[in-house]
Amino acid sequence: MTHNLAGGLDVGSCTTKSVVVDNQGNILGWHVLYSGTDFEVASNVAWKEALLSAGISSCDSIHVFSTGYGRNSVKFASKTMTEISCHARGCLHYFKGPMTIVDIGGQDNKIIKIDNNGVRTSFKMNRKCAAGTGAFLEEMAVRLRVPLEKLDQLASQADGEVTLGSYCTVFSGTEVLEKIKSGAALDHIVKGLFHSVVKRILEMDTLTDKVVITGGVIEHNPFLIDLLKTHIPNEIVTPPHPQIMGALGAALYALQENYQT
Amino acid sequence: MTDQLKHLRKPIAATSQMKKLMAAHFLELDEAQKTGRQKIAWCTSVGPAELLHAMGFLVYYPENHGALLGATRMATEVIPLANAVGYSPDICSYLTADVGSYLKGLTPLTKAYGIQSVPKADILVYNTNQCRDVQDWFSFYAREWNVPIIGIHTHRNIGKVEDFHVTDIVLQMKAMIPVLEAVSGAKFDIDRLREVVDLSLQCTRLWRRVLECGAAIPAPLTFFDATIHMAPAVVLRGKPEAVEYYKLLISELEDRIRLKEGAVKNERHRLYWDGMPVWGKLRELSDQFYQLKTNVVASTYCNSWIFDAFDPKTPFESMARAYTELFIVRDESFKESYMDNWIKNFSIDGVIFHDAKTCPNNSNDRYSMPQRMAKRLSIPTLVIHGDLNDLRCYSEEQTRTNIEAFVEQLDQKVP
Numbered sequence: 001m002t003h004n005l006a007g008g009l010d011v012g013s014c015t016t017k018s019v020v021v022d023n024q025g026n027i028l029g030w031h032v033l034y035s036g037t038d039f040e041v042a043s044n045v046a047w048k049e050a051l052l053s054a055g056i057s058s059c060d061s062i063h064v065f066s067t068g069y070g071r072n073s074v075k076f077a078s079k080t081m082t083e084i085s086c087h088a089r090g091c092l093h094y095f096k097g098p099m100t101i102v103d104i105g106g107q108d109n110k111i112i113k114i115d116n117n118g119v120r121t122s123f124k125m126n127r128k129c130a131a132g133t134g135a136f137l138e139e140m141a142v143r144l145r146v147p148l149e150k151l152d153q154l155a156s157q158a159d160g161e162v163t164l165g166s167y168c169t170v171f172s173g174t175e176v177l178e179k180i181k182s183g184a185a186l187d188h189i190v191k192g193l194f195h196s197v198v199k200r201i202l203e204m205d206t207l208t209d210k211v212v213i214t215g216g217v218i219e220h221n222p223f224l225i226d227l228l229k230t231h232i233p234n235e236i237v238t239p240p241h242p243q244i245m246g247a248l249g250a251a252l253y254a255l256q257e258n259y260q261t
Numbered sequence: 262m263t264d265q266l267k268h269l270r271k272p273i274a275a276t277s278q279m280k281k282l283m284a285a286h287f288l289e290l291d292e293a294q295k296t297g298r299q300k301i302a303w304c305t306s307v308g309p310a311e312l313l314h315a316m317g318f319l320v321y322y323p324e325n326h327g328a329l330l331g332a333t334r335m336a337t338e339v340i341p342l343a344n345a346v347g348y349s350p351d352i353c354s355y356l357t358a359d360v361g362s363y364l365k366g367l368t369p370l371t372k373a374y375g376i377q378s379v380p381k382a383d384i385l386v387y388n389t390n391q392c393r394d395v396q397d398w399f400s401f402y403a404r405e406w407n408v409p410i411i412g413i414h415t416h417r418n419i420g421k422v423e424d425f426h427v428t429d430i431v432l433q434m435k436a437m438i439p440v441l442e443a444v445s446g447a448k449f450d451i452d453r454l455r456e457v458v459d460l461s462l463q464c465t466r467l468w469r470r471v472l473e474c475g476a477a478i479p480a481p482l483t484f485f486d487a488t489i490h491m492a493p494a495v496v497l498r499g500k501p502e503a504v505e506y507y508k509l510l511i512s513e514l515e516d517r518i519r520l521k522e523g524a525v526k527n528e529r530h531r532l533y534w535d536g537m538p539v540w541g542k543l544r545e546l547s548d549q550f551y552q553l554k555t556n557v558v559a560s561t562y563c564n565s566w567i568f569d570a571f572d573p574k575t576p577f578e579s580m581a582r583a584y585t586e587l588f589i590v591r592d593e594s595f596k597e598s599y600m601d602n603w604i605k606n607f608s609i610d611g612v613i614f615h616d617a618k619t620c621p622n623n624s625n626d627r628y629s630m631p632q633r634m635a636k637r638l639s640i641p642t643l644v645i646h647g648d649l650n651d652l653r654c655y656s657e658e659q660t661r662t663n664i665e666a667f668v669e670q671l672d673q674k675v676p
């Protein structure tokens with residue numbers, strides 16, 4: 001097993017992310033693809049693509065950890081860890097504690113507290129409902145017949161917004177239909193949806209100290225940060241490529257184990 | 262349990278004796294129902310069982326049946342039948358599972374002991390110390406069978422148990438005697454009550470010792486073991502066989518302690534469980550903790566059958582005090598102080614609070630107790646959401662990930 005490289009796979013419900021790091025933890029290559037229905041295939045493809053982007057041809061000797069909902073589907077991973085630990089580890093690569101990490105994922109949101117020693121002190125995940133996650137925005141984009149990638153632009157250009165609930169994706173969908181019928185502008189509705197995501201985060205837990213936002217939803221919809229800033233006075237930051245923080249964290253844990261074995 | 266884990270774990274040998282006792286308990290009730298040889302009283306799990314035994318009743322505990330419905334996963338199948346006659350899915354899922362199973366004509370006792378139905382009550386006796394739902398539960402059967410229902414209404418949110426609390430409960434218990442005499446046909450005998458209270462005292466002292474074995478490092482039993490082995494303390498207290506059983510169990514556990522045989526191999530972390538068990542997921546949770554080398558060594562729930570106050574010299578007063586000193590009826594300050602003591606004495610690394618949707622009285626996370634505890638004791642806490650019986654309220658993957666992430670958090674502190 002080489003000590004020079006390590007890898008991480010984050011097999012989420014929506015997308016699979018892969019990262020290759022060098023012995024300093026620098027990202028050499030990464031890849032993101034839709035997880036689809038076969039997590040094993042997705043993880044194989046994502047890993048090969050990450051190696052390709054890093055210019056590495058042979059992967060046999062690289063230590064890989066996996067995380068995420070489908071973490072147990074990664075057959076070549078030597079260890080699995082939860083996405084809670086891996087997101088925290090990824091963020092600690094860029095920022096020092098104390099901080100609150102907010103991860104907005106495909107089907108779950110996480111709020112993770114890190115103290116000033118870099119030790120995780122608590123965490124919360126959404127419990128049963130996926131309102132306020134990536135799946136929520138995907139569902140709403142379909143209802144509005146708007147491409148997912150256009151949402152951020154629409155929300156950021158809006159000069160007003162409609163008020164929508166944050167309690168349930170289905171209820172919010174009904175509210176959206178009512179707004180359409182009453183003639184609300186499309187961009188106002190999309191901004192209302194973004195606010196719904198922010199409200200969901202705010203009701204999950206306290207957001208103390210520096211707030212670090214991660215996840216695919218932020219990667220593709222950075223306007224959410226502007227909206228969150230209107231609610232809390234904290235410093236709000238994002239790492240480069242917030243979508244791959246879980247995979248990076250898994251890779252960094254694998255790297256750490258390289259040096260312990 | 263996976264086959265691999267079965268091989269790794271050393272089973273508790275006393276379990277076979279417990280199974281015999283439980284079979285005898287249910288078969289005796291079944292026989293009494295069929296022959297009418299002895300009257301049957303239904304009693305809530307922390308109801309005045311000693312008084313009922315002293316009056317000559319066989320005592321049946323429907324909460325135990327509720328737990329069996331949960332553990333066998335029949336509960337989720339039969340709860341909708343209770344909902345269909347008007348019992349809300351939001352109320353106690355022991356109640357809805359039990360009533361649902363009655364309406365469907367099913368019981369886990371059939372598969373376990375060949376018994377066709379739960380024993381019909383001649384009288385129903387409740388104590389609201391667990392919750393108010395028990396009186397509604399028993400009222401269903403009182404209407405169904407046209408039998409008397411009597412109960413004790415316990416004070417709630419108690420700080421220090423005062424004399425007036427005890428006096429009130431004593432009066433309520435004594436007021437039951439004429440009704441019990443009329444149903445049983447026996448005269449109340451204070452000396453017989455003293456004998457039963459003495460047996461309950463012996464049982465509860467031994468049960469405390471069983472649970473205190475969990476303080477050993479490594480612990481010789483888990484919370485999941487205790488939820489099974491508490492059965493005699495619940496349904497056989499006041500009877501000599503419960504006393505003999507716990508002597509046997511303690512002997513085995515103390516051997517394990519001497520040999521440093523942990524129930525979880527290579528125990529790394531020690532947890533406290535607050536709230537109800539998730540009966541339908543005992544095995545999965547037990548297996549997960551085993552694989553994580555983490556032992557849940559203490560719990561509020563299993564401690565609920567420790568009744569230190571029993572005293573045969575003052576049977577009524579001591580029963581009243583014992584059933585009022587319960588954790589579940591105490592105020593927040595008492596509960597916090599109580600848990601702090603167990604957490605310190607059992608070298609606990611973290612606390613899991615189970616928020617059971619249909620059991621608010623046993624869900625102590627709802628007024629920020631976990632957050633206060635984490636700050637006060639510098640100990641991590643985790644809230645998992647589920648239910649005692651209704652698995653529709655339980656998200657398996659979310660719970661597994663939360664527990665795994667919690668143990669990873671504890672791992673941060675292991676050098």
